[in-house]
Amino acid sequence: MPDRRQFLQAAACAALAAASPPVPAAPDGMLQRKIPSTGEALPVIGLGTADTFDVAPDDAAAMAPLAQVLDALLQAGGTLIDTAPSYGRAEAVTGTLVERAGGRRRVFLATKIGARGRDAALEQVAGSRRALRADTLDLIQIHNLIDTANQLALLRELKRQGVTRYIGITHYADHAHDELTALVEREKPDFVQVNLSVGARSAERRLLPACLAQGVAVLINRPFQDGALFRQVRGKPLPGWAAEFDCASWAQLFLKFIVAHPAVTCAIPATSKPANMADNARAGFGPLPGAAGRERIAALFA
Numbered sequence: 001m002p003d004r005r006q007f008l009q010a011a012a013c014a015a016l017a018a019a020s021p022p023v024p025a026a027p028d029g030m031l032q033r034k035i036p037s038t039g040e041a042l043p044v045i046g047l048g049t050a051d052t053f054d055v056a057p058d059d060a061a062a063m064a065p066l067a068q069v070l071d072a073l074l075q076a077g078g079t080l081i082d083t084a085p086s087y088g089r090a091e092a093v094t095g096t097l098v099e100r101a102g103g104r105r106r107v108f109l110a111t112k113i114g115a116r117g118r119d120a121a122l123e124q125v126a127g128s129r130r131a132l133r134a135d136t137l138d139l140i141q142i143h144n145l146i147d148t149a150n151q152l153a154l155l156r157e158l159k160r161q162g163v164t165r166y167i168g169i170t171h172y173a174d175h176a177h178d179e180l181t182a183l184v185e186r187e188k189p190d191f192v193q194v195n196l197s198v199g200a201r202s203a204e205r206r207l208l209p210a211c212l213a214q215g216v217a218v219l220i221n222r223p224f225q226d227g228a229l230f231r232q233v234r235g236k237p238l239p240g241w242a243a244e245f246d247c248a249s250w251a252q253l254f255l256k257f258i259v260a261h262p263a264v265t266c267a268i269p270a271t272s273k274p275a276n277m278a279d280n281a282r283a284g285f286g287p288l289p290g291a292a293g294r295e296r297i298a299a300l301f302a
């Protein structure tokens with residue numbers, strides 16, 4: 001039986017979905033959602049960099065396809081790139097590729113701190129600004145809720161100083177959703193980054209409604225469960241009704257299921273392949289499933 005708060009949050013979800021569907025930037029542009037704390041618009045498909053961008057920046061053969069991945073993101077109108085100091089060389093690769101593409105003004109750079117204590121965190125932030133070649137970062141998030149109380153205070157300070165425009169908190173696992181919900185309700189960060197996919201819907205129960213109610217933007221990590229979803233559908237044809245949502249691939253169906261949720265601001269799939277980036281970006285165009293359509297998609301994986 002849902003309690004009163006859950007009922008109110010679900011009602012807020014439905015009202016917001018009806019009131020503010022994602023809108024394209026231009027008639028044929030990628031769908032966008034607003035960051036609630038400022039009203040700034042973000043395109044709904046971004047790019048993750050864990051593992052895929054951990055290559056040597058001076059390895060031309062390894063960098064070439066990643067430059068094309070970035071190009072495919074930008075060509076489609078996407079802007080958000082999510083990285084972290086703990087992703088090996090991914091921050092340096094991102095900084096190098098964005099600079100080569102002349103793209104700092106065209107991207108929204110999100111990174112993280114995953115350190116205990118002020119000095120270690122400040123060292124990481126300095127390293128991120130160097131590697132990303134950016135004085136001002138768009139978003140710094142507390143990675144996996146490490147030392148959250150101390151680092152939230154530090155992030156607020158860095159935001160006041162203009163080192164970052166937004167602050168956030170992240171996790172990748174269902175067991176952290178209650179703690180994230182409590183932090184959303186108490187601390188109201190600009191962003192939460194969390195896992196959600198057709199096969200992992202825990203965030204929909206309390207966390208996403210809380211983000212809607214508190215005006216917190218939501219980034220979705222592990223949208224393909226680190227690629228496991230593609231193994232589940234290998235050899236299976238896409239259902240004919242996927243065309244109702246303009247989905248021409250499983251990746252697009254997985255991503256539309258995510259960005260159709262009214263609390264979601266942007267999904268950040270990772271890929272090492274330009275064709276896969278172009279495929280993923282297509283999920284930011286055309287009609288999205290409604291609540292019934294989302295259930296129909298999820299039922300394929302129940």
Ligand SMILES: NC(=O)c1ccc[n+]([C@@H]2O[C@H](COP(=O)([O-])OP(=O)(O)OC[C@H]3O[C@@H](n4cnc5c(N)ncnc54)[C@H](OP(=O)(O)O)[C@@H]3O)[C@@H](O)[C@H]2O)c1
Pocket residue numbers: 047048049050051052082083143144170171172193220221222223224225226227230251268269270271272273275276277279280
């Ligand atoms: N705690 C945290 O803050 C946290 C935790 C986890 C993840 N993240 C963020 O979220 C991002 C995404 O999560 P993730 O990296 O775990 O994995 P993911 O995006 O769920 O899955 C990535 C996998 O999907 C494959 N793939 C991507 N597009 C595809 C397509 N169109 N068709 C077929 N295969 C495709 C990729 O292979 P190919 O390279 O072959 O395309 C890769 O193996 C991370 O990179 C990171 O930025 C944050």
